Amino acid sequence: MSSSHEDQVLARNVDMDLTEMAECIDTMRSSGEGHNPQEVIKRFREVHFDYYSEYRKSTTIMHDKRESAKLFRGASTTSNTTGAASGEDSAVNRLLRERSGIASSMRGVNEAISQALDAKGHLLVQRGMIGSSTLSLGGLVRSIPGFSKLVDGLSRKKSRENAVVAAFCGVLLCFTIWWIFLR
Secondary structure, eight states: OHHHHHHHHHHHHHHHHHHHHHHHHHHHHHHOOSSSHHHHHHHHHHHHHHHHHHHHHHHHHHHHHHHHHHHHHHHHHHIIIIIHHHOSOOHHHHHHHHHHHHHHHHHHHHHHHHHHHHHHHHHHHHHHHHHHHHHHHHHHHHHOTHHHHHHHHHHHHHHHHHHHHHHHHHHHHHHHHIIIIIO
16 A cells, blocks of 8 residues: 555656656747757757656556556455356456457467568569669660661561562562463
């Protein structure tokens, strides 16, 4: 009981100190004197926020541990009298099994999330590689402007040659027909 009272007194003192620190920072901000007051005040606010966050985390952890100790203290006295004699699972054992089930589910979820984040990272890397290759190809096309003209000229020459070959084949076919039937 005395440790609980001491904890409350200590928590009240820390709360008062954090409140005083916040008030001092506000007073410094309103006065605005000294070198780079905005930067200094910003740093003080960050320190205050860090202290406040750590204090809240610590009090939450202490509260959780205290509640856990109460639960197990109460469960150990009831489990000796009812759990072993009746053959049923005690409430603590059921809670512990549920806790381990939840913990294993959380591990599975965390693994799935980490795999998804890895996949996202790989996809981002691939996206970057494709983007850089697209930029490289665009630069290549811009740096060689005659390349597209060359390809167009070759395709026109090919179509002209195909037309000449088709005309020559037509003439040969006409000559062959004339030679065989009309001569």
